[in-house]
Structures are given as structure tokens and as C-alpha cells.
Amino acid sequence: MRKQLLLFVITCLIAGVSYGQESSMEESDFNHWSIDAGIGLTKPYRNVARDYSTATPDFLSGELGARYMFNEFFGLKAGLIYNNFQAEESTLDFTTKQYQFDIQGVIGVGRLLHFETWTQTFNLLAHGGFGVGVLDYDNISSGDHFGTALAGLTGQIKLSSRVSLNIDGTMGFNVRQNRTWDGRAQRNNEPFVFNGTIGISYYLGRNETHVDWRVRENEYLALMDSRIADLEAQIKKSREEDAQKVKDADDKLNKRVDDLDAQVALLTNADEDVIARLINEGYVNIFFDFNSSKVDKSAADAINVLRTYMMKNAGVSVNLVGYADEKGTEDYNKKLSTKRAEAVADVLAKSGIEKSRLHTEGKGEDASVDESSPNARQLARRVTFSIR
Template sequence: MRKRIILLVISSLFIGASYAQDSFSGKTEFNHWSIDAGIGLTKPYRNVARGYSTATPDFLAGELGARYMFNEFFGLKAGFVYNNFQAEKSTLDFTTKQYEFDLQGVIGIGRLLRFETWTQTLNLLAHGGFGVGLLDFDLLDDNDHFATALAGLTGQIKLSPRVALNIDGTMGFHVHQNRTWDGTMPRNNEPFVFNGTIGFSYYLGKKAQHADWVVRENEYLALMDERIADLEAQIKKSREEDARKVQEADDQLGRRIDDLDGQVAMLANAGDDDIVGRLINEGYVNIFFDFNSSKIDKGAADAINLLRNYMMKNANVAVNLIGYADEKGTEEYNKKLSTKRAEAVAELLVKSGIDKSRLHSEGKGEDTSVDESSPNARQLARRVTFSIR
């Protein structure tokens, strides 16, 4: 549900502008364009080689862009960002320059929250979008290209009808960055960078006011109420859909358990001399584990004793122990965890008197046969099952 809400907000940044433009066209005269510039400090995080460290904060960060506001609520801006990263004096020396072009949606939070009811000089903008750029390393001949997702807030102080003072904080989350900030090593973490700048907006146009500061009476209230109601309806629908999926998964788990109980009872009543062997081979004997654990708890005693007694009575029987994990974690981690679970059961059987040569342990990793949307269903995946060979 959280992902869907985020997508709704991001969508409103880019498609809400044109919708609002149609709704407000011709009602109030104001300027749309501005030139925004700022200078300040920068700090990259989580991605440097051993022995290197970036200054906190680092000078210089600079940005220059053009912004077009469709109305007082929504707009778009395109910009250029320059960052200069340097080493702490106590660490190995390096300098890296970042050049970036970006396109972002803009929301006039001050107008949405009706700041004009208590101030005529303060405003707040939110912005978010995407960009591309390169890193120029002084320690490396090659440049490193990257893409970035951006989000930030800009506080504004109106100095005149043409000029506003801006204080901006922006976070950029880099993807496809291949090297550390110093350039000496392959990337070891997901990097991100924070820029804090102070600068100005210069408003272009012949009208008396810009969209950042335009004040309407009551013409937009009905539309905003409608938008809020629509967003609330979509969130409610998303929650109901999530609840339905969880309920379906739980119902599926209940049916699976009932079916399991029924088949075990059927086998027990069949009078077969090798009922236990059939139960083992058909997957009805399992050892279940807690999340991210290979520790065998007391609840597994019945299944362990069943398998041990069967192997004691059938000295020629060997058994495969097959471990599984749920979908949480990487493929490599789940492979190791499922192997540890199988080996833990084998070790317990050896301690109970079963010869180690009769046991073969292996981990299969993630069990994809269960419904990932239900925590209860995932419990079935965290197990060791058996087969006779």
C-alpha cells in the first residue's frame, strides 16, 4: 500500500499540473516563469574507499535552473547542479566534481496550505524528480555516469515582486554509480548526496505577481476538496485491496492445512505397513523454523522422533534432508540459510544415533510455492522436508 501512495504523490507532481492549469485558466493574471539560482554546501554519503573521507560539510554546491509554474500549486523545473567533493584534511586527498542535469515537478505547499492567511512574505515549495550526470575524478582518468532520484524543500522569503530569497535542501539518491566518491574503488553501497543552498528566484513576465505569491479568494476550494476526496478514495480502495489479498492468503493457508490433516488421516487409516515411509516421502513430515533462524525448537520433537524411529527400524534406508527459506533476503543468503537448517536437523539425528552416512543435507534456497503476500503462508516455506532414497 505504501508504494501505491508514493506513486500517487509522484504522479500528482507531473500530471496534476496540466489538470490544474485547465481548471484555473483565465481566472487570475500572474507570471509563470522564474530563474532560480543558489550556492551552498554539499555532503556525499555511504560510498568512499578505505582511507578516504569527505569533508562535512563540503564547499561548493551550486545550482541554476528555469522553473515554470502552471498555477500557484503545480509546476516543472529544469536545472543544472554542480558539486565539488573534497577530502577531509586528516584523510587521503582527492577531489571529485559532479555535473548533473535534472527535471523535477514542483508543488506550492505554501499555497496549498494557504500561508496567505497569516503571511504575505513566506512560502514553501516541494520538488522531486529525476536527473542524469557524471562524476569527474582527479584520481581517475575515466568519468563515472549516474542517474539520480531527487526530492527536496525550498523555503522562500519574498523580497520584492520580482525577487525572492530561497533556502533549499535537496537529497539525491544515485543509481548506476559505479565507483566510490573518491573514484579509487568500485561502489560498495548505494550512494546519496545532500545539498543545502541559499539563493534567489528572479521572476520573469509583465504581470504584477508570480504564481509563487498569487492569492485567490475561494475559487479553488471546491476543486481542492474534490481532489482530497479523490485521493482519500484511492487510499481507501488500496487498503481494502490489500486486506482482501491478506484474507485470501490466510484462507488458502487454512485450506492447505485442512487438506494436509485429511490426507494424513487417510494414510493412517489405510493399514499400510509403510505408512511412516509414505508420510515422509509425500512431504507430510516437516521441521519448521522461525524467521531468519536455523535453530530447532521443541515443537519439532515429534517429527524428529518419527524419522529417527523409522530409520532405526529400517537400517537400509537413507534420507535426503532438504532445507527451504522464505522469499525475504537475497538468493545467496537464502541458499546458505536453507542449507544450515538441513544441516542442523542432520546433526540432531546423528546425535540421536543415526549414522551420518545415511543422511544427505542440501539447501534449496527460497520456496516459491507459497503466497508471498501472507506472513502466515511464508511460515510454511521456512522448513526442512525429507525424502527416502
């Protein structure tokens, strides 16, 4: 943990200084300075004397500093930190104050990760560096001087062109701290302290925008073009998948039709006399809704049987005889039954049967059914066939 923290701190400082040397004239259109201030809670870890313990969390922690960003990616800041450590109520009492000065490198993580492509309100900074400080104990006259290495993250919320709200978490690792946090004993562990604060950045300068919120238009447009290209590729893929699904559905439907044709053809080839007898004896019928001459999808099987038989037997013709139930006048039922026979003939003609082989007739009311039964009346509304 200690080596990793030191490596991160060194990286922040080197990056800030290095990229600061490469700052171009283009950055002159943006403000670079800010005053950063925050207040919050603190918690020291490890390194307390027996029978002593610090409050969790402890109030108060405060920080004040100045930050200079060379560009939206890297910068430096110098700051003052104040921490006040007090004992928990259940342990022996003590009060210790920490005063600290530090210099840190700053990395614009939000800009490195292109937050600007989805928000102009949120940003993220990482920071790390070194400092020096003093601990002022309540029980001894001499202070405890130390060095420190720090690293942390700052979340930013833009409130205006001049102000952003900051939420910061910083971990400090103290070196050369000779006494425990309470000052009662010699140090026996490597001490850490965590500060969590909320505060503001106030941007200085004559320009409208600080580099914290800068958007490089060329990079932004290139990134957006890339994302649009990805989106178009996804849309194209989705359309291709949808087209394939439609094709598969069509193929499946066509296969079912072909299977039905094959089954009817197989039945016809097996015994055409049986098919002819079934047709002539009234087992092949097409039924209609009340007061309707429309041929619906339920008639497909019967029409297909008749069509297949006539295609196999080119020399035969068929009588199509229409019927109606007892509802309506004799003249009306005659016309309705004729329309039903002609409607079926039209379907057969469109399927490839010569119209000359189809003879239609309307018989009107079918008096052979029980007029008092709705189911019987349904059977009366039909077209039946006979082979000539």
C-alpha cells in the same frame, strides 16, 4: 527510504503535468516563469573507499534553473546542479566534481496550506523529479555517468514583486553510479547526496505578481469567513461561561444570605426571650467609624437579628439609641448620635419594618467609657436597642 523517495518524485511530476493541463485563462494575470539560482554546501553519504572520507559539509554546491508554474499550486522546473566533493583533512586526498541536469515537478505547499491567510511574505515549495549526471574524478580519465532521483523543500521569503530569497534542501539518490565518490573503488553501497543552498528566484513577465504569491480572493474570503465564524463561536462560548460564573456567584451569595436568615430565625424560634434579653442588655450593637453616621457592611448581622425578631413579633417596637465619643462639642455629639440612630432606622425600614415601630434618640457623648482609650472610644460610637 528508496521506494518512498521515488514515490514522492513521481507524485510531484504527475501532479505538475496534470494540473498544468487544467490551467485556466485566469492565470494570465500573473507571471509564471522564474530563474532560480543558489549556492551552498553539499554532503555525499555512503559509498567511499577505505581510508577516504568527504568533508562535512563540503563546499561548494551550486544550482541554476528555470521554473514554470502553471498556477500557484503546481509547476515544473529544469535545472543544472554542480557539486564539488573533497576529502577531509585527516584522510587521503581526493577531489570529485559532479555535473547534473534534472527535471522536477513543483508543488506550492504554502498555497495548499493557505499560508496567505497569515502571511504574504513566506511560502513553501516541494519539488521532486529525475535527472542524469556525470562524476569527474581527479585520479581517472573516464567519468562516471549516473541517473538520479531528487526530492526537496524550498522556503521562500518575498523581497519584492520580482525577487524572492530561497533556502533549499535537496536529497538526491544516484543509480548506476559505478564507483565510490572518491573514484578509488567499485561502488558498494547505494549513494545519497544532500545539498543545502541559499539563493534567489527572479520572476519574469510583464505582470505585477508571480503565481508563487497569488491569492485567490474567493477562497481567501471563504476561509476568513470560516475563521471569523470560529472566533465568534469561541467568543460566544466565553461569554456564556462568564455569565454562568456570575450566576453561580450570585447563587452562592444568595444562599449565604438565606443561610444567615435561617440561622437567625432558628435562634429566634428556639428562645425569643433569650433574643429579647440580649437586645435589651446591649449585646446587639451597631458601631460606626469616627465622625460618621454611615451604616457599613459589618452591621449586617446585628440588623438581621433585630429585623428577624421584629418580623416574628409584630406587636413590639424598638428604641434605637445613638451615642458618640467625647470628641466634639456637646451639641455636635448630640446631632451626630441622633443621625446614627436615624440611619439604622432607615435601614430597618427599607428591610420591611414599619417606621412607626422604630423610635430614635440621640444621647450624645457616652460618658461611661474610658476617654483616654482609643478602643473604648470605638465602643462609644454605636447604636444600641431596647424592646418596648
